[in-house]
Amino acid sequence: MSDRTARPGPFARIEGLPIIVVFALILALFMYTAPEVFLAPQIYTTLLSTAPPLILLAVGLTFVIGAGEIDLSFPAVIAFSGFVFAVLFKEYQLGWLAVLGGLASGVLVGVVNGLLIARIGIPSFIATLGTQFFWSGMATVLSGGKSYALRGAEESSVWKLIVGNFGDPNSIAWQDQISVQAVWTALIVVFLWFVLNRHRFGEHVLFLGDSNDVARVVGINVEREKIRLYTLMGTLAAIAAMMLTLENKNYFGNQGQGYLLTAIAAVLIGGTSIFGGRATIVGTVFGCFIIWMIEAGLVASGLTGAWVRTVQGLIFLIAIVFYLFVEEPGRRAAFARRLRGRGETGPRGAAGGALPRRS
């Protein structure tokens, strides 16, 4: 408690700084192991066109995890909203109405999640596990297991305005490959940064993550804010679903697979607390970059794709343990005690001086 007068160091003052440093280190490593890929601009334009769905999902999850909750149903939204959009766009030729339909389906999933969690009181882990099965099953039933190829979609204004490129579409120069979805994603992320850090809703989310009891005592409408929270998550997942479907020019039923762990990992690597109450959007975005870069970098460095999940999982675990020790002094102390307790029966001094401060 004696150090509370000290000015916070740069690690506390600049949001997400530790993770930005880690990102830079990994990037430098890959520039060394795969210079022909990471020193060329194309990898970065590819990042800009393929990372947005992951970033949107992870930023939504930053709110959810910051509120001390979880959402496991967003891969199903990627499938379900992607299907609703694809079928309206291709079979019914509805254009922008198909986009509205896709959004509405995401809102629907989110509101249902919110009602189950806030009104009925089902723990979010269980509720969204259930809705994950329900909505992905629904997508399979309605689509009959078919995929939808959106051939010729690049001629539509929907495609051009959501996932098109800024440059000449026929050019392969990297300047012409910068994608529109990167700009949309950046705008949404900046807006949501302000919502989390400067808006009443964001503050309520953080207090919810701190303690639902406290939130209630200080006059936060806990139920309403949770429903809003899941509606936001559903909406972002729907936007991600449509970007993904348009970018691939194809809808397929399991297109959400693989996002569940990567999105959650990106949020937690970024420094949002697994216990809620503290959330960082800057951290999440760099967490996404790291997750994405591991995938590209390992393959480019000559390892097989099989290594990708292993390394992502490892970094995920290291990050969680790291943050646990940084932000939960109580746990750190308990861990130190456990080590010391063992030290008494075994060889002495193993961990005695490792953790000098009590708090």
Add this chain to the structure above:
Amino acid sequence: MEETQDAGMAARLDNDPAGPSGGGFTHIVRMEGVQKYFGAVHALRDINLAIGRNEIVGLIGDNGAGKSTLIKVLTGVIPPSAGRIFVRDRPIDLAHHSVGMAHAMSIETVYQDKSLGEKQPLWRNFFVGRQITDRFGFIRVREQKRIAEDILLNTIGFRGAGISVDSTVRQLSGGERQGIAIGRAMHFNSDLIILDEPTVALAVKEVRKVLDFVRRIKASGRACIYIEHNLAHVHEVADRLVVLDRGEIVADISPRQMTVAELTEYLIDLQQHR
């Protein structure tokens, strides 16, 4: 602050002699014949209790005596089964008595552990639920921080304690946390602040701080109900002690007339003769 608050009521009741600071009412809250049943359990029996506008009332009693039920009825968390409640001498419609209404009536409860968000900075804790925002709901951070700093320095006197508005609650000691919650209640012009066992589990030095905060409540012209187990603590700051036993008010004592030891004896005596 108080002068502007109830201008309408003051105009109607301006011949009322009570009170040092305008507003014109004798009792911030008054309960008449309040009963509360939980099924067959008679939790509150015929409670008659009036709290003066600048009075510190200590509420004491054993576990299960009905202290928290009394407070819950008083703050609108639960409705009474029978009886009448007056706020600033005006009867209130018990059908519409809710926590929000208690806020509007300027009654605020400071709970032991449930008042502050641990991981959040103080400036957010002061204003959460009542943020200063633009019309789109975005918080005016600079203004909130400025006011929070003022509360910290002037209302609760944290000068030089090494705490800033950016400190998180987690960095504060138990007594300081009570101070933050009390300061928040005072800032939002609560005329009645209810403290729910604020000194439980605090070190002696921290208890001193909390008692000082309670004196500040008195000095600022507000009323306070102080629920406490420890007789010595309430005895020191309360103007009046109300003893609750099995849902009934069994004594209403002025601590000036008794030492803590006499008071303890008196209460033990009371227990044995009931």
